[in-house]
Amino acid sequence: MKYRLGIDVGGTNTDAVIIDEDLNVIAQIKVLTTQDVYTGIMNAVRSVVSSSNINRRDITMAMLGTTQCTNAIVERKNLVPVGILRIGAPATTGIQPMTDWPDDLKKVAYKSTVVKGGYEYDGKDLNPLDEDACRAFFEDIRGHVDSVAISGVFSTLRNEQEVRAGEIAREILGDDVHVSLSSEIGSMGLIERENATILNAALNKVAKAFTEGFARSLKEEGLENVSLYLSQNDGTLMSIEEARRYPVLTIACGPTNSIRGASYLTKVSNAIIVDVGGTTTDVGALQNGFPRESGVAVTIGGVRTNFRMPDVVSIGLGGGSIVRLKDDGSVTVGPDSVGYRITQEALVFGGNTLTATDIAVRLGLADIGDKSLVENISKETALKALNVIKSHVEDAIDSMKLSSNDVTVILAGGGSVIIPSDLKGASEVIVPQYSGCANAIGSAISKVSGYYEKLVSYDEIPREQAIKLATNEAILEAARSGARMDSVEIVEIEDVPLQYYPGNMVRIRIKAAGDLA
Numbered sequence: 001m002k003y004r005l006g007i008d009v010g011g012t013n014t015d016a017v018i019i020d021e022d023l024n025v026i027a028q029i030k031v032l033t034t035q036d037v038y039t040g041i042m043n044a045v046r047s048v049v050s051s052s053n054i055n056r057r058d059i060t061m062a063m064l065g066t067t068q069c070t071n072a073i074v075e076r077k078n079l080v081p082v083g084i085l086r087i088g089a090p091a092t093t094g095i096q097p098m099t100d101w102p103d104d105l106k107k108v109a110y111k112s113t114v115v116k117g118g119y120e121y122d123g124k125d126l127n128p129l130d131e132d133a134c135r136a137f138f139e140d141i142r143g144h145v146d147s148v149a150i151s152g153v154f155s156t157l158r159n160e161q162e163v164r165a166g167e168i169a170r171e172i173l174g175d176d177v178h179v180s181l182s183s184e185i186g187s188m189g190l191i192e193r194e195n196a197t198i199l200n201a202a203l204n205k206v207a208k209a210f211t212e213g214f215a216r217s218l219k220e221e222g223l224e225n226v227s228l229y230l231s232q233n234d235g236t237l238m239s240i241e242e243a244r245r246y247p248v249l250t251i252a253c254g255p256t257n258s259i260r261g262a263s264y265l266t267k268v269s270n271a272i273i274v275d276v277g278g279t280t281t282d283v284g285a286l287q288n289g290f291p292r293e294s295g296v297a298v299t300i301g302g303v304r305t306n307f308r309m310p311d312v313v314s315i316g317l318g319g320g321s322i323v324r325l326k327d328d329g330s331v332t333v334g335p336d337s338v339g340y341r342i343t344q345e346a347l348v349f350g351g352n353t354l355t356a357t358d359i360a361v362r363l364g365l366a367d368i369g370d371k372s373l374v375e376n377i378s379k380e381t382a383l384k385a386l387n388v389i390k391s392h393v394e395d396a397i398d399s400m401k402l403s404s405n406d407v408t409v410i411l412a413g414g415g416s417v418i419i420p421s422d423l424k425g426a427s428e429v430i431v432p433q434y435s436g437c438a439n440a441i442g443s444a445i446s447k448v449s450g451y452y453e454k455l456v457s458y459d460e461i462p463r464e465q466a467i468k469l470a471t472n473e474a475i476l477e478a479a480r481s482g483a484r485m486d487s488v489e490i491v492e493i494e495d496v497p498l499q500y501y502p503g504n505m506v507r508i509r510i511k512a513a514g515d516l517a
Helices: 038-052 068-075 131-141 160-173 190-202 204-220 240-245 253-266 339-345 356-362 379-400 414-418 435-445 463-480
Strands: 003-009 013-020 025-032 059-065 082-089 109-116 147-152 178-181 227-231 236-239 271-276 281-287 298-300 303-305 312-315 321-325 331-337 407-412 426-430 447-457 489-497 505-514
Touching: 003 038, 003 253, 003 435, 013 038, 013 435, 025 038, 025 435, 038 204, 059 204, 059 253, 059 435, 068 204, 082 131, 082 160, 082 190, 109 131, 131 160, 147 160, 147 190, 160 178, 178 190, 190 303, 204 227, 204 240, 227 240, 227 253, 236 240, 253 271, 253 281, 253 407, 253 435, 271 379, 271 414, 281 379, 312 379, 321 356, 331 356, 331 379, 356 379, 356 414, 407 435, 414 435, 447 463, 463 489, 463 505
Parallel strands: 003 059, 059 227, 082 109, 082 147, 147 178, 236 447, 271 407, 407 426
Antiparallel strands: 003 013, 013 025, 227 236, 271 281, 281 312, 298 303, 321 331, 447 505, 489 505
16 A cells, blocks of 8 residues: 655644545644744654554655745745846837836846847747847856746747747856746736746745755655655646746645645535634635636735736634734734744633634634633623634635625634634535645645646637647646646636737637646
């Protein structure tokens, strides 16, 4: 019997599970996230392996969902200087790279330039690539950066110029330079795609640290025959090599892991998932077994991007949220939280801070810590706090619904004990077994995906034929990413008319997913 190890690192807890070949949960563990993250990961790995009573050699796959990249951008830490090359002069010189970035984050740019090149909307040359200008730019930044971001006009249709610019970068800067191409990261829309590419390049040091550290740590724990994977923010996996190339795609993988885990645990394919942690609650939509993707530009750390991101609403509510009774008798819950210090600061653990968990214990929703320590909280105050919690969650659920109809709601996460089951707008509220570790389970059972996106004129090629060709490309891409060909299925088909282009032009986007080979 072979086993998988799934790990998910949250702001408060680090969860780990072991599942067998039939995707049955063998063991689960939840430990506090540590300041250095890796200590928490190793604590979780040691605990879950010990409690499972299986041979370490039988663990053949390990999947990690991490917040490292998100934290690096939000906290402006460990980001490397980047050389930024845009291919699109003179058409795009009116808006320079990073124009709308926060000032403190603009510092990641060592130098930027815009060179001649790019394509029209139909793939025709806008201008030939100015290779001499590329060489001059890379010569100028040599010795100052080891990461570059290259983006071009409509490079998602044709990427030859980006690829060529990347080759020139390696010729001049060396084979070890980290080259991020926008055609491999973002979608239509030059500025947002360029932004995502710059962030990806800036995360080079972070990616190297967490991938090498994860591999080294598992080896030190005796897990030597393990294939390593990282969770992406679309609910699927990528290899550790891909994670080093595309670290930006790990952003927001925590909510997607919970959505995938909740779907697996309940066998429900369409629902609203409420994932409650110690600090925040993420509310997302489960659509055909996968997270619904956001249809608008997503802001990360103050930067607008357009790479694939889950459609998730995050609110400052969790098990560690601080509850305050105001002078007028009203009660507030959050958004501040005691976070991973909950076992020291919450009342039920002998602390001095009233938290949402204390309210849940007082009202009999949870059996955590010493309930005698919260008996002096008046029931009136506790019910006021519960109504605030309930109202926050109901508002978030409403914002995710696509109609006024009641929907199935699935509660996940270790903090879900604070949520009552009688939620307005919910046809039913499901709390599955192992819901507290749904994120780690989602990481462990995730599939491998492949995408294909292209602008097509239905005047030139019939719709059925165009979608069939795109579908085949998505399936092949999933297989190239490590999926078993016989397990790949199409999970999303989208063709959107583009009214601002001449002719019957549409954007076709296909997503395929399959089991790991």
